[in-house]
Amino acid sequence: MWIGLDCSAEITLARQWLEGVIEITSFPTIASALESVSVAMPAGRSKVGGDHGGATPPLSCPDVILLATDRPGRWTTDDALRLSLAWPLAPLFAVASSLADGRRRSGPPFPGVEEIAWHDLPGRLIRWFSDLDSGYPGSLGLPTTARREDRFLEAPLFSAADHPLRPAVTVVARRPLDLDGLADLLAAAGYPIFTRTLGRPGLEGLAGLVVWDAERIEGGDLEWLRMLAANSPGTAVVILESFPRGDTLTAALWAGAAAVLSRPVGLETLVGTLDRLARRP
Known part of the structure; x- marks a missing residue:
């Protein structure tokens, strides 16, 4: 699930790289995304394609929720809490543009949400979904408080x-x-x-x-x-x-x-x- 508008060239590039590789359901706002909570999920996995704008798509629990973060302050802790309450099992990440570089290096802007650099997003998601398809949890499934060493050891990439x-x-x-x-x-x-x-x-x-x-x-x-x-x-x-x-x-x-x-x-x-x-x- 992709939430937010493509408000910068970097966020737009990250979104374009994902299209054609994984299926994306888009919402312009968190409010429009929450409208899909009561809709039953179809059979199979939840990576349902298509851009629904403000309409309600056939989606219940996404595999991952991505917040398009073109600038610091775009999303708040309350936003993250609302999404976590609606989809408690869905990992939540912020796709950060270059404007968030300094803040990302000093730590996450709000608890429970990991920021992924816009240029790293396609590679990490593709690797993570590949791990899931192979039966591995993948390091993106770890909590945001996990140490770098924990992520390094959990990544099933060394065999x-x-x-x-x-x-x-x-x-x-x-x-x-x-x-x-x-x-x-x-x-x-x-x-x-x-x-x-x-x-x-x-x-x-x-x-x-x-x-x-x-x-x-x-x-x-x-x-x-x-x-x-x-x-x-x-x-x-x-x-x-x-x-x-x-x-x-x-x-x-x-x-x-x-x-x-x-x-x-x-x-x-x-x-x-x-x-x-x-x-x-």
Whole structure:
């Protein structure tokens, strides 16, 4: 369930990435969403597609509730309480734009609701639903008070035997330490490392998936992306940037990147993003 309007370019991008991957039911306000409480849920899972505006859709308990948070203060503790009372079993998350960066790093704005960065949302949700389909709870099912170590240990991503057909990845970073750490992270999640490169990715001899820790996207990097996309049109490049913003991310996508994530990147976000790209036609 998606609640709120797409009031910023970043929130709009996050919503567009989810469409076609998972089915979304949209409501402009919490009041319109609460009108669906008394409607019986149809057979099967509750990810029902379609944008119903203010109308009442056939939905009782969503798999997850997402609050579009384009600015700090968009939602209150009372809003979260009303939704939790209506759907006590549905995890509740806020999709935060760049305006919430500083607050998110210092802690959640109100108890019981975890904020997910707008650029991390598709990867985390795809990974979480994949875990649910496999019978795992997934770390997004943990309470917001769970420590980082708890989420790390609960994420069922470290058994390569569970994912024997994951594609090889080319790993690129500007610093040797970052290169080794990123390669170890991907290898732990079951991705074979095809090549490792310092600096920028080569224009040929790449795997079908490339993860590039660029630290900060600059003008020269965009030109390099354009040349890489022209030379290897079937290669999906995922860029890690320290502080992704809507304008820089859009520029990177236009230049040929498949996705831009924040650094340091979370394992669920990275694996979910790579799994989505590996399945694309």
